[in-house]
Ligand SMILES: Cc1ncc(COP(=O)(O)O)c(C=O)c1O
């Protein structure tokens with residue numbers, strides 16, 4: 274339990290991610306009306322807030338509550354998300370010759386994926402604004418997470434999911450009492466339906482980066498990476514990218530920690546985007562060859578996002594961090610997730626497997642060297658994907 278007295282949230286306002294126009298913090302927002310781009314929460318950093326004050330705080334992402342946009346603690350909807358372990362991948366690393374290879378195991382979150390973080394934050398914020406009904410388009414994990422947090426908050430949840438999503442993802446939503454709609458198509462089609470439900474019912478639409486609060490929850494991965502690695506960041510972070518919230522959030526956390534004086538700005542990690550060859554719009558966009566290909570399904574369903582609303586922000590993170598973007602085959606995603614799980618005893622989702630598959634390709638290309646300090650993000654565990662593995 275939390276033994277220290279938290280300061281109030283330092284959240285100050287919101288700004289448009291393209292033109293910096295100002296939006297007030299005290300009303301519920303979606304994306305910017307000026308440029309139709311994601312909104313970003315800004316903080317007035319108080320330098321008397323020192324990283325040492327974190328010691329002894331609650332073992333969840335809410336230990337960073339000054340840097341989260343919730344005004345009143347009583348609106349917090351938490352199931353213990355965050356503070357997932359960073360584990361060293363020993364046997365696999367030895368086999369492939371890596372010297373310092375780690376994984377942040379987000380599969381240990383309450384709903385089995387890192388989506389718990391964003392939905393804990395967004396549902397808390399919705400509660401603070403008196404929302405009673407939420408809707409979300411999802412590739413799978415975010416829907417289950419919204420179902421869980423809406424259940425905890427006593428809110429109605431409607432989840433829109435591609436019909437081909439494995440059954441455990443669907444069952445999880447029903448378990449938490451959410452209304453589930455299955456759709457013929459990918460997450461972009463689900464997004465269109467979620468918008469019409471929002472218009473018809475007034476439900477709060479939690480579509481990725483079309484509201485500013487999930488990003489704030491996801492960014493806590495960045496704070497944890499710094500704190501758990503004793504404030505010495507890795508050289509490279511490999512992230513399986515769909516809508517990009519986690520990638521953008523981790524980078525945002527690094528920038529905030531520089532302004533807090535918690536880390537030096539001199540050597541931030543190179544941020545690596547990994548996608549599936551079946552659906553790799555961000556890899557094309559980042560590498561400067563945007564195509565008009567239509568993109569398809571992936572067994573790593575979280576990566577099957579044909580049109581990322583935050584694509585400019587994703588590209589900026591990769592460029593600013595001197596990182597890279599790579600697409601890997603479906604076969605290598607599943608094979609690597611399975612090999613890693615067997616080798617380490619850590620339950621790797623296909624998305625988690627994709628990070629290692631991408632890393633091996635970037636090493637072969639000479640972009641990453643085996644003696645660097647490398648962190649993979651295993652964004653979820655394998656349990657909901659079991660049919661792909663057996
Ligand atoms: C397990 C998993 N990994 C990665 C992603 C992609 O996440 P992001 O939107 O942060 O790129 C998702 C999204 O559905 C997911 O469920």
Ligand SMILES: [Zn+2]
Nearest residue numbers: 289292307308
């Ligand atoms: Zn704007």
